[in-house]
Amino acid sequence: MLDLNSSSVLTLILVVLIAKTVITSIGKPTLLNKCWNLYSVVASRAGKPQFVELAKKRQELVQINKERKSISAQDQYAKWTKLNRSFDKLSAEVKTLADQVSTEKATVNKVVNGAVTLLTVAPIWFCRVWYRKTVLFHFPSGYFPGVMEWFLALPFTVKGGVGLTVWMFAVNSVLSSIVFLALYLVEPAVQKPDKAASTKSQ
């Protein structure tokens, strides 16, 4: 009854929508954070000077602070003040370095955002435009009522064909059901409200 056509378009849309669903269910901020962590690990392994220096300086700062706290300011005033001076100097340096790193973070975020758009949003719109007249499935004309046939033909295919819009809608609803089920298994159960405890706490 159903005649499968243009299977490459079908799979392309499927893959793109899966990717999109995965990204939304992970959450974009989490993804950005993960990517940044990965980048900073890789960059400091690769010996990018800013990261290495920042980590080193932060450690030094902690060291100085420890030392400063371990001595009496009044008994060893000169030493204490010298530590203060180097602490101030170091923290200024750390601040400028941290600023540089955060600019870099903004760049990385921008790149990741761009990649996400390129991988998910762009192909969908491309397909919507490019395959607007492509028929993905066929069914005998007159099989469904006329209104439904018009709907199935969205956006611009002939009657008796199933278009891209309906395929995307179907894939999306299946994926969201799967995500819902999967999250139901993964997420911790909501605790039963304990009436006694809640009145006590108030």
Added chain:
Amino acid sequence: MDMDLEIEPTLQSVILHETLKWLFVGGKGGVGKTTTSSSIAVQLALAYPNDQFLLISTDPAHNLSDAFCQKFGKDARKVEGLSNLSCMEIDPEAAMTDLQTQAQQYNNDPNDPLKSMMNDMTGSIPGIDEALSFMEVLKHIKNQKAGENSNAISYRTIIFDTAPTGHTLRFLQLPATLEKLLSKFKDLSGKLGPMLNMLGGGGAQKQDIFEKLNEIQKSVSEVNEQFTNPDLTTFVCVCISEFLSLYETERMIQELMSYNMDVNSIVVNQLLFAEADDCKRCHSRWKMQKKYLDQMAELYEDYHLVKMPLLGSEIRGVENLKKFSKYLLQPYDPKVDNGLVFDLEETT
């Protein structure tokens, strides 16, 4: 040869400086700031009898009058017994209220939204009150010159006895802040201006306020340029040999350095030099002072550390100041100069 490398523990480099125009004396309250600034002024006046000097106190709790046993006001007045030194006491608060009343004059429509904005803005720029008080000071000096045009006094050096309140010289970072703020504000009023006009604000008055702010910015940058030039301006820190005073001094020095101001002298006041005394408490207190002195010597090895003794009574009057201030130029030796401690003339 060795002597040249050693940094002498006196204020000679300050007092015998050729081009110095502005000299600031600062420190926390109660460390002898006024005594020190008066002493420096007296020594300067004695060193150059043919030049005029001016000592200005910006401390709201004015005590120059007490130090010289003579009443001073906000116009420069000559010190009796030292004809080339004048003093004045200026209230730094006056300038701020001045600006605000002026803003109100320009703009007396109570419904103008710009009015309260201006007040808030002028009040909230960090350092503007200090800047204004210095402007007030400079205005006074200028006025004086203009007023006595026939025999205009030009001062060789002007000595400031600064107020002990924290960031006396915070305004040195003001020009940059002000510039940023002004450009932002101009932007904003360019966008909102027509709307505000429609609501009933006068354009000309706003222009006036801008001009005023611009003027302030210009004169602040001028002053700033002079104050950060080590050939023209230097700062003398005053402290006593105790923990908190040293700590505050260190912070002040760091702050001044961040403003690119020249600091190379520290006066340590109220030292006991109790070696030859019988007093047990003096001995132990002197021991403590020596501890901090040693630490200071280590910390400020490239500064002039001037050690001044604690005397038996308050140092008041020109004659007493002359006696005391001698030791700014020539290190105090407790064995030889011990007589100074109880040698002050009675003043009432």
